[in-house]
Amino acid sequence: MATPSKSGFKWHIVVFLAPAVIVYTAVMIYPLFATLRLSFYSEVEQERIWVGLQNFATLFGDAIWSEQFWNALGNNAWFFLIHMLVQNPIGIALAAILSSPKLRFSAFYRSAIFIPTILSFVIVGFAWKLILSPIWGIAPDMLDAIGLKFLYQPWLGKEEYALTTLSLVSVWQFVGIPMMLIYAALLSIPDEILEAGECDGITGLSAFFKIKLPLILPSIGIISVLTFVANFNAFDLIYAAQGALAGPDFSTDILGTFMYRTFFGFQLQLGDPHMGSTIASAMFGIILIGVCIYLFGIQRRLRNYQF
């Protein structure tokens, strides 16, 4: 029987890996490094020159730039916090309710809650702008119908509410994702474990907190990090609802919209690919640090259970 010689180079490994590596390099790795590289250059008199860390010094040091950057970062952190405190707990609760065998029509609820996730940002942003509009929106009329008109505010138009409102719109759109992931994790818990709990008197809420929740913690960790990455890369919903100026008065400006405005320019502001790349590099760094904290600080302590 012919055995492949051990010293021979295993060409088939290269051949099988090549398509994925080439595509991934072309659309991910090369653009990433090109962007990082771009942030070390500047354009002076239509000529690209190496400026080292000068762009970063401007971004963090210059009063006008740094004020915008910290504003965007702070807004982004609030955007993330709302998702963590509202989207993920609601997603977990919905999954827990859906996984109850007593619930009828659960397939219908599951689909209905998941559908917004597959809608375009443009549609979601536009639809919610219409719904909340003080002039032709249905929100004021609906509140009026139940006698709560005094609660109505032009939520998207007020600096103190706009970011929270858009965060909640995003929560509404994406709550289906944590729900689905947790739902799958809950279904993978064997019935016998829950029945053993039932024999021990652990039912209902205490079954959820004492048995199910510890067993789905790894999935919750994954959801948290996915939420973090998605939120700090967010752009579309704010752009669709408030435009690149992220009004009112930049109160909904997050890193994505700030980067877009800087890179491509908007209205009177000229595009600056080098400063834009600098912001993109900063975003990359923030996400990288966050993911590393998760991977090395949190995920190691979570156990995956095999049933």
Next chain:
Amino acid sequence: MTALKLENVNKSFGSVHVLKDINLTVEDGEFVVFVGPSGCGKSTLLRVIAGLEDATSGTVAIGGDVVNAVPPAKRGIAMVFQSYALYPHLSVKDNMGLGLKQEGKSNAVVDERVSKASAMLDLDNYLTRRPAELSGGQRQRVAIGRAIVRDPKLFLFDEPLSNLDAALRMNTRVEIAALHRTLSASMIYVTHDQIEAMTLADKIVVLRDGRVEQVGSPMELYNNPANQFVAGFLGSPSMNFLSQSVTGLENGTTLGIRPEHLRFDANGQISGQVTHVERLGGDTNLLVKTDADEVLTVRLFGQDPTEVGDDVRLSYENANAFFFDQNGQRALPRAA
């Protein structure tokens, strides 16, 4: 006092009638085994007793109290599951103690009961480990420990040995029997393995298609099976059923004879040819094809030189023969 009393218990899943009019009593301290082929309803019956399923009709009484509407934790039962069903995220100690903590017992009581159970089951060195760090046999013992600490009126075992290998199964069987003697608790044990049933039970309940076929001590069932199903289910190798090979049977009647009751006899009325020989050392099992084209098993004690292809004649004592009518029920031996 009776540990368990079932009266006319029925269970249907939709239009499927799984348990049909089950009546059964388990006395205090008795070890009762439910045995039957898969799908006979024995696990469902156990789950109805545990309260994991509700009986469609009939009453379930544990320790004298009707518990049809009582949740599992309040029925005074503890269950050991086939897959052990340990909580994967808790240590051995917490696995055993969780139910007591949920009841609101103080830490001192929990610790005392857990350490008593772990000493009994030889688990003292593993109390801080998680289930994933234990072997199959150890997990099994933790599952039993979790049942013991609850100090139940009735233990329920759902095929607890089926995930263990053969050697461990034998050991654990002995341990469970010893445990039953130590605790003198009432136990119900579900299995499809007739050897477990024969070796463990004070009382065997043979189930088929959701009906109780026969109830009795292992030897009663072995020596005096009520019907052909029970006769064939208990005993290994199982009983031979002949309708052609012996003369003088009434039409439709079947003769049952256990493999160990057949012997070589030059004048025997059954003649046939050996088609297969299993040599187990202590026993030799022969498969014999009779002249009437029926296959029967002969169990010979010790070692035997018979080879495949040999022609043999067999006979049996009339006292060891069973007769069954065409419905499989016991028939009287024909008048000699």
